[in-house]
Amino acid sequence: MGLDRMTFEDRPDPGAPGAGEIRVAVHGSSLNFHDLGVATGRMPTADGRIPLADGAGTVEAVGDGVTEFAAGDSVVSCFFPDWQDGTATIGDFSRTPGDGIDGFARDYVVLPATAFTHAPKGYDAVEAATITTAGLTAWRALVVDGKLKAGDTVLLLGTGGVSIWALQIAKAMGATVAITSSSDEKLERAKRLGADFTINYREQQAWGRAVVDWTQGRGVDHVVEVGGPGTLAQSIEAVQVGGHISLIGVLTGASGEVPTAALMAKQARLQGLIVGSRREQQEFVRALDATGIRPVVDRRFPLEALADAFRYEMGAGHFGKIGIEW
Amino acid sequence: MGLDRMTFEDRPDPGAPGAGEIRVAVHGSSLNFHDLGVATGRMPTADGRIPLADGAGTVEAVGDGVTEFAAGDSVVSCFFPDWQDGTATIGDFSRTPGDGIDGFARDYVVLPATAFTHAPKGYDAVEAATITTAGLTAWRALVVDGKLKAGDTVLLLGTGGVSIWALQIAKAMGATVAITSSSDEKLERAKRLGADFTINYREQQAWGRAVVDWTQGRGVDHVVEVGGPGTLAQSIEAVQVGGHISLIGVLTGASGEVPTAALMAKQARLQGLIVGSRREQQEFVRALDATGIRPVVDRRFPLEALADAFRYEMGAGHFGKIGIEW
Amino acid sequence: MGLDRMTFEDRPDPGAPGAGEIRVAVHGSSLNFHDLGVATGRMPTADGRIPLADGAGTVEAVGDGVTEFAAGDSVVSCFFPDWQDGTATIGDFSRTPGDGIDGFARDYVVLPATAFTHAPKGYDAVEAATITTAGLTAWRALVVDGKLKAGDTVLLLGTGGVSIWALQIAKAMGATVAITSSSDEKLERAKRLGADFTINYREQQAWGRAVVDWTQGRGVDHVVEVGGPGTLAQSIEAVQVGGHISLIGVLTGASGEVPTAALMAKQARLQGLIVGSRREQQEFVRALDATGIRPVVDRRFPLEALADAFRYEMGAGHFGKIGIEW
Amino acid sequence: MGLDRMTFEDRPDPGAPGAGEIRVAVHGSSLNFHDLGVATGRMPTADGRIPLADGAGTVEAVGDGVTEFAAGDSVVSCFFPDWQDGTATIGDFSRTPGDGIDGFARDYVVLPATAFTHAPKGYDAVEAATITTAGLTAWRALVVDGKLKAGDTVLLLGTGGVSIWALQIAKAMGATVAITSSSDEKLERAKRLGADFTINYREQQAWGRAVVDWTQGRGVDHVVEVGGPGTLAQSIEAVQVGGHISLIGVLTGASGEVPTAALMAKQARLQGLIVGSRREQQEFVRALDATGIRPVVDRRFPLEALADAFRYEMGAGHFGKIGIEW
The missing domain is CATH 3.40.50.720 (NAD(P)-binding Rossmann-like Domain)
Incomplete structure (x- = not known):
């Protein structure tokens, strides 16, 4: 995947959430070394893979049986959507968004509710997205x-x-x-x-x-x-x-x-170690709510300028996180 | 031991420290429910036992082989002077100052260096003494x-x-x-x-x-x-x-x-649980140095008024620690 | 629920497994103090609740997406079917078979595959059922x-x-x-x-x-x-x-x-503590396979004699587990 | 230290134990890669260092205050005589027998009681010595x-x-x-x-x-x-x-x-990791007493043939431990 060939058009709308799923309007992401590896082809993925492991946005609708979230909630994605709790059991990226499965560089996603946690209170989408990986x-x-x-x-x-x-x-x-x-x-x-x-x-x-x-x-x-x-x-x-x-x-x-x-x-x-479980992310969010820490976002790029954002990341001139917002 | 019969005269000077020991000029203590039990006789001890588990002061001299402390250092006592590290192995007060052995209601003590840790930076003797037990x-x-x-x-x-x-x-x-x-x-x-x-x-x-x-x-x-x-x-x-x-x-x-x-x-x-090991106290002191927490000392009494201090403790009107200083 | 009013007729066949589910022919269970509480009404449950938390048998069919089990596998149930791994998060019996949901005193069940583990090698259904709770x-x-x-x-x-x-x-x-x-x-x-x-x-x-x-x-x-x-x-x-x-x-x-x-x-x-997670059960099964331990089954009753089995349990004359088989 | 220059004559008798010490008649040791490093000079030590980290034998006398051991007890040495319990705090061999301090290739030692534990029940001196390091x-x-x-x-x-x-x-x-x-x-x-x-x-x-x-x-x-x-x-x-x-x-x-x-x-x-604490050795001894494990001693050499024993170790033909006995 060449940096300049990443396009974000024509993603089909994923429709309504099924049982246990939520529909999220994605508004922010942030860049990681891992995303860069995918984007440059250093880490090979399927053709046409939608990039970006981090994703945050607003719940638009919830499917049957979802009680943890409601429409309007701010949420942030999990790096390992299947690793809910307990001992590390995953040693690859086969189920990580933006690598083994499609990522968050799009307007809407429909995914299991268990692939998200609440966002820290008062965070915007870019700030929230920085917790998924880094x-x-x-x-x-x-x-x-x-x-x-x-x-x-x-x-x-x-x-x-x-x-x-x-x-x-x-x-x-x-x-x-x-x-x-x-x-x-x-x-x-x-x-x-x-x-x-x-x-x-x-x-x-x-x-x-x-x-x-x-x-x-x-x-x-x-x-x-x-x-x-x-x-x-x-x-x-x-x-x-x-x-x-x-x-x-x-x-x-x-x-x-x-x-x-x-x-x-x-x-x-x-x-x-590679990131952590969803339960750990929930506890981390609670810590952020209690301490009021806000992440350091060095610079924000619009989603359309994702290639520029990756080039900026490669320059190693940044401090903290690079945000993508839309 | 009746509260009014506690006297602090005529304690013989303990002399110079032997190998592995330090001589400490004691200047502060603080009261605990355990000390009250000893003082009122609810927890029986040997006749003439010198009370007070907490003790802090200044090193006056160090014996052969002592490298951790030097004359002039501010130090604070350990509740279990023999429990250095590792798993809890002590389930009684037979070696606790002010209970099984003599405590700190006196001007000078000579004890093994391993019965103390450094005091937190900037603490006076009463403040330092509050860490031993509470x-x-x-x-x-x-x-x-x-x-x-x-x-x-x-x-x-x-x-x-x-x-x-x-x-x-x-x-x-x-x-x-x-x-x-x-x-x-x-x-x-x-x-x-x-x-x-x-x-x-x-x-x-x-x-x-x-x-x-x-x-x-x-x-x-x-x-x-x-x-x-x-x-x-x-x-x-x-x-x-x-x-x-x-x-x-x-x-x-x-x-x-x-x-x-x-x-x-x-x-x-x-x-x-009952208090902890000396190593845990060392780590706690490091935490106090790093965070700058200062203990809450509700009120200070001179050593001569120890009986009054215990009466004040029994009144349950205090908030935080009751200090004794001399 | 009176002991003599427990009947095991006319349970409707649960049909074919849906996605993520397995159909199990149940052949064995064992009694626990908890089951006795349910059976005697000391622990109130919904009317008509099918008793027995422990269940073991043979997989008859697997639904879409089930890869862990295949038809013919010997399996044993989990006490907390929703507690897969990690920290204890369940403090009641609202989702425990034979209490909050129907139990195993029946011929066939269809349940999520995640509500079972493999049975220890060489165990019959009664032996396997003894691991679920005890x-x-x-x-x-x-x-x-x-x-x-x-x-x-x-x-x-x-x-x-x-x-x-x-x-x-x-x-x-x-x-x-x-x-x-x-x-x-x-x-x-x-x-x-x-x-x-x-x-x-x-x-x-x-x-x-x-x-x-x-x-x-x-x-x-x-x-x-x-x-x-x-x-x-x-x-x-x-x-x-x-x-x-x-x-x-x-x-x-x-x-x-x-x-x-x-x-x-x-x-x-x-x-x-109350029992444990599914992952712990998987590790326990591995331990049983490695060590060759076989459970002590004091006596076996047919399912029809479940009331007699509970009476035997109340007598406190047993040693180890009481089995139910069918 | 050349292998052939190791002699075991003329070691002065260490005399009677002081307070807290025990006198041990040493009768067995075993070889480790670490001892070989010392013996060949790959790991430099002080001139004339007595080799061998492992030592086991019989208590001949105990000093004042020693209650854990009595004359006649079988004991085995600790690799880190100062590491009694708790977190690893030692990252070198400056206090390890046969390296930073004199080892056990001699007839008698007088050392603090805390430098030994009881030997496993029924072990001879060579067998006991194999637990110190390996x-x-x-x-x-x-x-x-x-x-x-x-x-x-x-x-x-x-x-x-x-x-x-x-x-x-x-x-x-x-x-x-x-x-x-x-x-x-x-x-x-x-x-x-x-x-x-x-x-x-x-x-x-x-x-x-x-x-x-x-x-x-x-x-x-x-x-x-x-x-x-x-x-x-x-x-x-x-x-x-x-x-x-x-x-x-x-x-x-x-x-x-x-x-x-x-x-x-x-x-x-x-x-x-490097070996462990004395408390861990005590727990290990308890495990050996409970399980009846006996170590595998491939071959035994007399102390006089220590150089031959090291040459045998270098040959890599052995299985388990090489014992030294005297």
């Missing part, structure tokens, strides 16, 4: 898997969507946060969001060591590893004995040299 | 046992030391809090500390039901049960299916009628 | 909630269906088991199943103390509490500091005096 | 970290000490086990110990795929990864979505190519 990934890494508590220390790599969501969640729960970037200006923005320690990794290439020093030699409790093999060695250096590294990212490649003996000596946990 | 109990109930996360709902009973500590911890981690009292004025104070829902249980005797309604029928995630059998039935009513009740209190008695079938039907967990 | 309750108490490991000590009360299942599970995982009964003959049978320590509670009324002595003063790791308030005080005495009591039973009443201060001092956990 | 590593991987339950599937790599201990533990708890080796004869021995599925990885180089097929496509719950980077890719392939890989080994190197994206997609956990 927000829930950060929540799961720190809170579900990491059992984050006040006073914990967290290391975040870069200022993309997952990292900035993780920064906001960590600060709302009383944690202390270090964050890296190649841009002093982005590090300043991170500070204004509460970051306690910032590292320009171009200037301080031994950032793993710098983080250890910042913790007086103890190492951090959690690392949200969005980089992959290119950053993992320093993340292992930065984590404390018995600590927790959430392995999310493939930004630096899908495979590479890893100092496994160092991970072993640290008695650290490297937890692979 | 603070760590609240932290363990919500954070260690309860795995509290942002968006969780918490029910607190009354406005004593544990409940107000729990209120502050819960709010600092993004939770939503309901709290009960018989005093509208205390409920107002709780609101100013962040309480989201307040219930005057004299006016609203079915407070368990009121809490369920407040959560739109869902029930709360956590109850910090300081009452005991007299309140447990409504606490079980208030908790959600699969929820968590921390059983801390004996304010309404040591034994009583409990609707066990209701607990079973709720699939809820009733977790007995 | 077996899964024991598995959840010890393994899911209790994280049972080899070397743990377990206390079981009586020799009913849950306790005998718990005995077999505990022994298959390397635990050490104490069990009580009023019958020396039943205790002998328990020994033959691997029980390590047996107590006739008529002779040794201080059985809680006896269990503590048996563990050299340490107390047991787990108690499977099927008694309720009448036995809970001694169960609390028997459990170790930091131990785990599964609260399952209401045999001695739905409410009663509980020494809450003792539970607190033990820092023990009292975990209410 | 046994506790396997126990922690599967039971402490892995929460192993009956019916779980386990993949073991090779037939060294950790893997064979893991095989015995897994079978005693009702799990199902696959194991690899390059020797059909060793695979036969593993089968006799209960292995359910054996793979000769010379013949079946795609052993990861073979394990997935053996589980009908599901993947295993646990992998005990003793290989390191050379085997990790296939271990990731073999594990199920949401599964657990214990990262123990460096047999194939300390660093290497790892398919991190595959680990992420599997949502699997890679848990680094």
Whole structure:
């Protein structure tokens, strides 16, 4: 799928919802590295696949038996519409919107009610859409898997969507946060969001060591590893004995040299994860309602300019999320 | 031990610290229901036992091999000086200061370094002393046992030391809090500390039901049960299916009628606990340093007026902690 | 519902399965205290409710989209057909077969495929039916909630269906088991199943103390509490500091005096539970396949003699499960 | 330290135990890859370091305040004598016998009582010594970290000490086990110990795929990864979505190519670990007492022939543990 060949015309109207389904007027989405992979063909999908995993909008009608939602409700989609609760059981994208099934780059969808949750209170559609992938990934890494508590220390790599969501969640729960970037200006923005320690990794290439020093030699409790093999060695250096590294990212490649003996000596946990369950998203929404966190949307593009939005994403100049609205 | 017979003269100076020990000039303590039990003789101890489980002050000297502390450090005592880490293994007060061993109502102590942690930054001795029993109990109930996360709902009973500590911890981690009292004025104070829902249980005797309604029928995630059998039935009513009740209190008695079938039907967990380990206290101190929470000290008494302080505690007119300083 | 008024005639054939459903020829069930409550009217249900929560049989046909089962498969029902995985979310019997919905005392059912799991290999229908309620309750108490490991000590009360299942599970995982009964003959049978320590509670009324002595003063790791308030005080005495009591039973009443201060001092956990999720049942079936455990079926009755079977259950003379087959 | 330069003469007698210490007549040890690293100088230690991390023998005398042991007791050493309980806090060998401090290749030691646990009942000194490193590593991987339950599937790599201990533990708890080796004869021995599925990885180089097929496509719950980077890719392939890989080994190197994206997609956990705490060893001993497992000692060497024993270990022809006795 070439970026310039993505069109959004002539989508047939999906009609009325059947039993257990809801009809949603979609008004917003946001971009993720995964969407970019689909859009550029790096992650192959069926021909004509409608892109975009994130989707938020307004319920227009509900089918028989749907009690959780009513017409007029603001809703946001689930990355794994079949993963309702419990242990991770899905290891591929065969049922993820915008990949294995059609995504949200369209005006209307009819899907099972269980493929959505309520949107956080007061969020517009773009803001809501940022929780489907990036927000829930950060929540799961720190809170579900990491059992984050006040006073914990967290290391975040870069200022993309997952990292900035993780920064906001960590600060709302009383944690202390270090964050890296190649841009002093982005590090300043991170500070204004509460970051306690910032590292320009171009200037301080031994950032793993710098983080250890910042913790007086103890190492951090959690690392949200969005980089992959290119950053993992320093993340292992930065984590404390018995600590927790959430392995999310493939930004630096899908495979590479890893100092496994160092991970072993640290008695650290490297937890692979992809987003989370619908129940986790419901709990995340409750957390957002309670704390009043609002996501950082760097810039918004109309749906028609989706190719431009992806080009902007590739430029790596953004901070937080890139929104698509219509 | 009669309240008026507690004297604080003629304590021999404990001298210099031996290997692994520290000498601490004690300057503050705070009162707990447990101390009151010892002071009134409800909980029998050895004759002449020096009271007070909580103690905070300044390190005057450290013995051989002590690297964690240095002279001049502010420190606070541990409720279970032998419970360093890991699973609960202590079910009595045989080694608790002010009960099985001498407490902190004196000018100087020499004890193993492992019987203390650093005090939270910026705390005076009375403030620091409040974490030994009440603070760590609240932290363990919500954070260690309860795995509290942002968006969780918490029910607190009354406005004593544990409940107000729990209120502050819960709010600092993004939770939503309901709290009960018989005093509208205390409920107002709780609101100013962040309480989201307040219930005057004299006016609203079915407070368990009121809490369920407040959560739109869902029930709360956590109850910090300081009452005991007299309140447990409504606490079980208030908790959600699969929820968590921390059983801390004996304010309404040591034994009583409990609707066990209701607990079973709720699939809820009733977790007995007494304070926590030294490692948990270290993590709690880190949380206090990170969040800047300061404890609520209702009133301070000089050590000489300890009997008056206990009488004030018995009056139940206080809010938060009662401090003792010298 | 009077025991003698239960008839099993004229049930209409449920026809062919719809999408996502399976048609099952039911051939076996087993009795639980819960079924007895329904049958005797102690637990009120709708008029004409078909009894029996446990059901096992053979798949006759599968509806569209069903891939997990095929005609000819042996299957067993789930106590909570809607609870698929994850955290407990159900606190009533409104959707439990034989209570809120029709049960298995009939020849054919058509139900969602997700209301069943595969039966353990080599089990007949009565044996398979014993896992729905009693077996899964024991598995959840010890393994899911209790994280049972080899070397743990377990206390079981009586020799009913849950306790005998718990005995077999505990022994298959390397635990050490104490069990009580009023019958020396039943205790002998328990020994033959691997029980390590047996107590006739008529002779040794201080059985809680006896269990503590048996563990050299340490107390047991787990108690499977099927008694309720009448036995809970001694169960609390028997459990170790930091131990785990599964609260399952209401045999001695739905409410009663509980020494809450003792539970607190033990820092023990009292975990209410009702059976478990479908995923837990799938894992339990896998455990049964791996270990080759076969349930203890005390006696089998034909479906027509269901009233007699319930009378036999009330007599409390049985050991393990009472089967119903047709 | 050259293998032939290890001598065991002229060790001064350590004398009587001080307060909190015990004097132990050491009679057995066993070899680990870690000891080999120390002996060959691959892991540098202080000059004249007495080797061997594992040690078992008989208590000859106890110092003041020691109540856990008495003269005549059989005891076994702890790999981390300072790690008593709780979260992993040690990430190096600075306090491990035979590395950072003197080990057990001598007739008598005087050490804190907390550096030992009771030996399993009926074990001789060599058998007991095998639990210090290899046994506790396997126990922690599967039971402490892995929460192993009956019916779980386990993949073991090779037939060294950790893997064979893991095989015995897994079978005693009702799990199902696959194991690899390059020797059909060793695979036969593993089968006799209960292995359910054996793979000769010379013949079946795609052993990861073979394990997935053996589980009908599901993947295993646990992998005990003793290989390191050379085997990790296939271990990731073999594990199920949401599964657990214990990262123990460096047999194939300390660093290497790892398919991190595959680990992420599997949502699997890679848990680094080094042995465990003293409390975990106590629980492991209780499990051995309850289950009657006896370790597999491939061959025994006298202490004087320690160099020969290490050469035998390097030959990789052994199965289970190599014992040293004196």
